Amino acid sequence: MRHLAHIKPLRGVLPLRTFRSPxxxxxxxxxxxxxxxxxxxxxxxxxxxxxxxxxxxxxxxxxxxxxxxxxxxxxxxxxxxxxxxxxxxxxxxxxxxxxEMLLFFVPAVLAVLNHREFLGLLGLQILLIIVLGTLAVMAVTALTVELCCRWGIGADGQPSALD
Structure with a gap:
């Protein structure tokens, strides 16, 4: 840097010695x-x-x-x-x-095709259980959200002090 010492920095430009590795x-x-x-x-x-x-x-x-x-x-x-x-x-x-969720279900669909018994009455029973289970989970989730919302609102209709 000594050989550049005679160069004066331009206005608005930092001098060379101020540049350091970050x-x-x-x-x-x-x-x-x-x-x-x-x-x-x-x-x-x-x-x-x-x-x-x-x-x-x-x-x-x-x-x-x-x-x-x-x-x-x-x-x-x-x-x-x-x-x-x-x-x-x-x-x-x-x-x-x-x-891309469909890609994760492809192996399950192929497994069903390997087991022909799932395409008959047994498959309908399993499908009914899955649908009822899904509806039960959705209902419990909705009730939980409703109770949490009611818990957060006081008797006067205003949000509680916890909010």
Missing amino acids: TVTAHTLFRRLRIALRRSRLVQIGLLVGFWLAGEGVVRLTGLPLPGGLVGMAAALGLLGSGLIRAGTLRRGANWFLA
Whole structure:
């Protein structure tokens, strides 16, 4: 830089000696990670798969009688509810999974074609159980949401102090 010492900096332009290699701090890395999570669908899909694998690990270590995907989903829901992860962090990856959901059902359809007994009375009974189970889950969910909404509104019709 000595050979450039005789050059005076132009007005509005930083002198050469002020240019340094950028220092990478933990804050900078965390910020870059957040930006990458929000922009990249692939990274979000990887994060969702990571929750699933973490749930599988917890189930295997603890011996819980639950599917690992359910435990991973509960962990993701807990982090979303606590505010540690924002919904935008998982939105694009989750939308991809929802858009491509049909691909996940193709193996199940092929399995049904291998078992002809599902195409008769047994298949109708199973279909009836699935439909009734789905309706029951929807009804319980609707009642739970209704009760939570009523719980959040006081006797005077105003939102409670907890809001």
